[in-house]
Amino acid sequence: MAKVLVKGNEAIAQAAINAGCMCYFGYPITPQSEIGEYMGAHLPEMGRTFITAESELASINMVIGAGTTGTKAMTSSSSCGIALMQEAISAMCCAEVPGVIVSVMRGGPGLGNIAPAQNDYFQAVKGGGNGDYKTIVLSPSTVQEAIDLTYRAFHIAIKYRNPVMLLADGILGQMMEPAEFGEYPFDDPDTSSWALNGADNRPARNIVSLHMPEGAMEQLTDRLFEKYEQIAKEETTSESFMIDDAKLVLTAFGSVGRIAKAAAIKARENGMKVGVFRPVTLFPFPDKDLHEVAKKADMILDLEMNKGQMLLDVRSAVFGACPVEFFGRTAGGLLTPDLIYQKIEEVYKKIETKTKAGVV
Amino acid sequence: MGDMSVIISGFGGQGALFAGILLCHAAVVEGKHTTWFPAYGAEMRGGAVHCAVNISDSEVPSPIIDKADAVIALNDLSQIKFENKVKPGGFMIINSSLSHVETTRDDIEYIKIPLNELALKLTQPAFVNVMALGAFIEKTGILKLESIKTVMKEMAKTVSAKKAALLPNNLECVEYGAKIIKDCLMVR
Numbered sequence: 001m002a003k004v005l006v007k008g009n010e011a012i013a014q015a016a017i018n019a020g021c022m023c024y025f026g027y028p029i030t031p032q033s034e035i036g037e038y039m040g041a042h043l044p045e046m047g048r049t050f051i052t053a054e055s056e057l058a059s060i061n062m063v064i065g066a067g068t069t070g071t072k073a074m075t076s077s078s079s080c081g082i083a084l085m086q087e088a089i090s091a092m093c094c095a096e097v098p099g100v101i102v103s104v105m106r107g108g109p110g111l112g113n114i115a116p117a118q119n120d121y122f123q124a125v126k127g128g129g130n131g132d133y134k135t136i137v138l139s140p141s142t143v144q145e146a147i148d149l150t151y152r153a154f155h156i157a158i159k160y161r162n163p164v165m166l167l168a169d170g171i172l173g174q175m176m177e178p179a180e181f182g183e184y185p186f187d188d189p190d191t192s193s194w195a196l197n198g199a200d201n202r203p204a205r206n207i208v209s210l211h212m213p214e215g216a217m218e219q220l221t222d223r224l225f226e227k228y229e230q231i232a233k234e235e236t237t238s239e240s241f242m243i244d245d246a247k248l249v250l251t252a253f254g255s256v257g258r259i260a261k262a263a264a265i266k267a268r269e270n271g272m273k274v275g276v277f278r279p280v281t282l283f284p285f286p287d288k289d290l291h292e293v294a295k296k297a298d299m300i301l302d303l304e305m306n307k308g309q310m311l312l313d314v315r316s317a318v319f320g321a322c323p324v325e326f327f328g329r330t331a332g333g334l335l336t337p338d339l340i341y342q343k344i345e346e347v348y349k350k351i352e353t354k355t356k357a358g359v360v
Numbered sequence: 361m362g363d364m365s366v367i368i369s370g371f372g373g374q375g376a377l378f379a380g381i382l383l384c385h386a387a388v389v390e391g392k393h394t395t396w397f398p399a400y401g402a403e404m405r406g407g408a409v410h411c412a413v414n415i416s417d418s419e420v421p422s423p424i425i426d427k428a429d430a431v432i433a434l435n436d437l438s439q440i441k442f443e444n445k446v447k448p449g450g451f452m453i454i455n456s457s458l459s460h461v462e463t464t465r466d467d468i469e470y471i472k473i474p475l476n477e478l479a480l481k482l483t484q485p486a487f488v489n490v491m492a493l494g495a496f497i498e499k500t501g502i503l504k505l506e507s508i509k510t511v512m513k514e515m516a517k518t519v520s521a522k523k524a525a526l527l528p529n530n531l532e533c534v535e536y537g538a539k540i541i542k543d544c545l546m547v548r
Binding site: 175336 | 422
């Protein structure tokens with residue numbers, strides 16, 4: 001298939017359709033409204049379900065309804081809309097209901113603004129819902145990767161019976177670039193052993209998030225965390241760019257992960273050994289890989305369009321193997337290649353000073 | 361041909377964003393890498409809009425442009441806002457029909473074209489955005505004019521009959537934009 005010029009939001013929507021998404025429920029919000037528009041234009045004519053819900057609460061609860069029947073379903077929203085879905089996401093994790101949630105981040109807190117930002121890392125990865133749970137979070141940096149990760153999101157949601165969040169931002173949602181829609185590459189597992197598909201000729205089932213008998217909730221949580229361990233083993237993904245001999249490694253996710261590459265290329269041209277480490281899965285976070293990178297590097301510079309959220313996971317993964325610096329802007333303040341480059345020059349001097357002084 | 365970054369700016373309704381999309385489509389036709397990033401927001405007809413376009417033989421890491429090789433300013437506000445966004449040695453196409461603002465730099469080239477007058481004289485309805493695009497392509501040689509025309513013809517097949525009827529006008533405008541630059545170069 002040839003490459004086509006496509007907008008990030010529309011690419012996600014088309015990829016969801018290709019992945020077999022049968023139901024879309026959503027409420028419009030900038031900067032992701034094109035996802036709903038696209039679904040509205042295409043799903044009904046394919047005989048699939050499209051509903052403009054009355055609120056984000058309704059959207060995510062409709063996703064739960066569809067998910068309990070083993071049907072592939074999706075909702076999408078942005079920052080303050082995703083905030084409203086947190087209770088339901090916690091319930092999905094507890095009841096093991098699959099579903100895909102697309103979050104195209106904008107500036108916050110509060111209603112914030114509609115500019116690109118990455119200030120919902122905590123919201124996505126740590127969650128605002130109650131209890132011990134994990135949402136799988138995938139973070140695309142290009143339109144092509146948005147397509148590929150949307151495919152993957154639908155597959156692993158069913159595979160692990162867990163909500164999967166695709167975490168993009170206003171840059172990726174609004175930008176266009178050439179990308180290729182390959183075929184959905186996965187074989188999804190059979191859902192008939194658990195899906196609510198009518199109890200004719202079989203014992204009744206229920207899918208609930210309330211577990212009152214003594215010990216039941218702890219037992220369930222233990223099992224969920226064994227599942228999260230398995231997810232970490234099988235799904236953890238990251239991208240390394242020019243890091244083999246890098247003294248300074250930039251860590252960044254999503255759009256910033258690609259912008260950082262432009263700065264790293266310029267730094268290399270100017271004799272500085274700089275590379276980029278980009279987590280593709282934010283949960284599971286590639287902590288072992290990052291720790292190995294940190295052991296070889298002299299310093300890590302974490303870059304985010306927020307005030308330092310992934311930074312906590314970066315520090316935890318590095319675990320003292322090398323110093324970690326942070327540079328970020330938020331709520332519409334963009335990290336541009338030049339701004340990142342200036343910061344690289346600044347922190348690289350610290351590395352050179354140390355080297356000269358014989359400090360390792 | 362290497363890399364090229366351009367910011368296209370105007371007021372809402374002039375087609376600055378659409379000109380950028382055409383450019384990217386043409387880049388795809390030629391198998392190049394490209395990105396388009398709009399200033400999105402609560403824009404309305406008459407408000408300021410712009411987009412940043414990269415065209416390259418290799419993968420484009422950043423859709424965000426600090427300094428562009430070129431700026432196309434379709435009105436006076438765009439000229440003021442983006443004059444300092446041009447790299448030294450770069451150039452700026454200014455729509456002198458709608459901008460009489462003094463230029464302030466001596467390290468970039470200014471190409472002033474009275475796009476509205478020329479376009480209206482040529483055909484009606486006329487399109488200053490694609491005329492500017494024709495001039496940009498002729499000036500840089502980053503893409504073939506033929507690729508833009510191919511894209512326009514393909515697009516015309518996917519839009520309403522009313523819009524498709526405007527294809528000849530669009531083609532005329534983009535060709536004329538290129539001709540303006542070609543003729544200027546010959547005079548020099």
